[in-house]
Amino acid sequence: MRAVKGLLQAAPSLREGLIEAVGVGGLRTLTTDLKASLAEKIPAEQERLKKLKKEHGSKELGSCTVEAAIGGMRGIPAMLWETSLLDAEEGIRFRGHSIPELQEKLPKAKEGGEPIPEGLLWLLMTGEVPSSEQAASVTEMLRQRSKVPDHVYRVLAAQHPNTHPMTQLATAVLSLQVDSKFAAAYRSGMHKSKYWDPVFEDSMDLIAKLPTIAAAIYRNTYKGGDLVEASSSLDWGANLAHMMGFTDDGCLEMMRLYQTIHADHEGGNVSAHATHLVGSALSDPYLSYAAGMTGLAGPLHGLANQEVLRWLTDVRQQVGDDVTKEQMREFVWATLKSGKVVPGFGHAVLRKTDPRYTCQAVFARRHMPDYPLYRLTAMLYDVVPDILKETGKVKNPYPNVDAHSGVLLQYYGITEESFYTVLFGVSRALGVLSQGVWSRALGLPIERPKSLTMAAIEQRVAQA
């Protein structure tokens, strides 16, 4: 009913060609214009939020214990995030859809293949699974915005040769900020009810350019600066692999899947929260996404995929590919005893195996069943959880997304692990920037939780 009302209220220019009767009384958005489809959804969601606040604003969603305040705010439901929701046992759902469901429902580049991330972008933005035509129109829209200005290449070329690829990514994104449409609109006094529009424009411009930027970082850092042009016949995710210099069909499919599953993980993770927090000060999408990327670059978060590969390389160097389970156990214990974490295992919120791990393991079983690194990773699954349980303190002993992504990348020849987090970051843009558009459309305020000193906590506890 809400959708029907929203459609009837849509501006005549948007309404034309927008709807089609589907089955008995059902309506489906037909436009292939992502922005028009989004614009049509915003008024009803604004009303929904207003009603929620008015009718239930004083109700409690949870409490904050001393442990939570000093323990990274774990478990405090204190943030609005529309694009995805995590269940500790089941894992992530993007707008209500699990990863296997997305693999089934989202448009593909070829029959039986993996979803294209453009379809996921449509879903994250609008809440609707797109048709193939709608996803294709996103591909085209991003292609038209994909040209990276020359000064960004100059900024990248001027980096110290040892600059980590994630630092290069954040720097390149910041150098694009000069073109922010939101910053310009704000400066010229735009009414706040319209903010979402230039934020959408900036977000699409940035998402469109990220594969070219990431590929330039890759080619500069590892291939002597020999850049590869985009292909006009490839979609956004596959073009990233292509511009990095990889054309194998399996690699293109892997990249589409990789770019789809890393996109969003609700709002509290470091990269999403950092983007959201900085965006809440009305910093534009370039500034806020760059903040998210500097958080993703931490080894307990997105850099863990690099760390996993380095750790596995150590195992192989010390023990070889024919490592036994006993040798592997010894290696894991040695890691723990030296005061380090086992990368790729554990999670701040999940309490079961990450479905993004499972999805990549299924891909590996299908495409590379005899690959030694895949077999080693599969063995880790048998060995590590029991050891982490034995420590008695690790809340989730199972693997996360980062435990498996390096296997797929190595198999297709992307061997430079210090680049892996950049691939994660490109995908993460889809989620955090989609939410950024909604945050401005919903008029969310500046974020500012209360902090306390130890003395203040002691005082409150004593009074209680």
Ligand SMILES: CC(=O)SCCNC(=O)CCNC(=O)[C@H](O)C(C)(C)COP(=O)(O)OP(=O)(O)OC[C@H]1O[C@@H](n2cnc3c(N)ncnc32)[C@H](O)[C@@H]1OP(=O)(O)O
């Ligand atoms: C995309 C992502 O960001 S997914 C996560 C990627 N990060 C990694 O894979 C790094 C390895 N994992 C970890 O460090 C942690 O599991 C995190 C950072 C992901 C989550 O941290 P927390 O929420 O604090 O986990 P948890 O509550 O289980 O921690 C309890 C204790 O177990 C330890 N622990 C948790 N996971 C591990 C692990 N994989 N190896 C060794 N110790 C671990 C913690 O360091 C902590 O120790 P401490 O009490 O001595 O400080």
Ligand SMILES: O=C([O-])CC(=O)C(=O)O
């Ligand atoms: O949710 C988290 O805390 C970390 C994570 O897996 C992600 O951001 O993808």
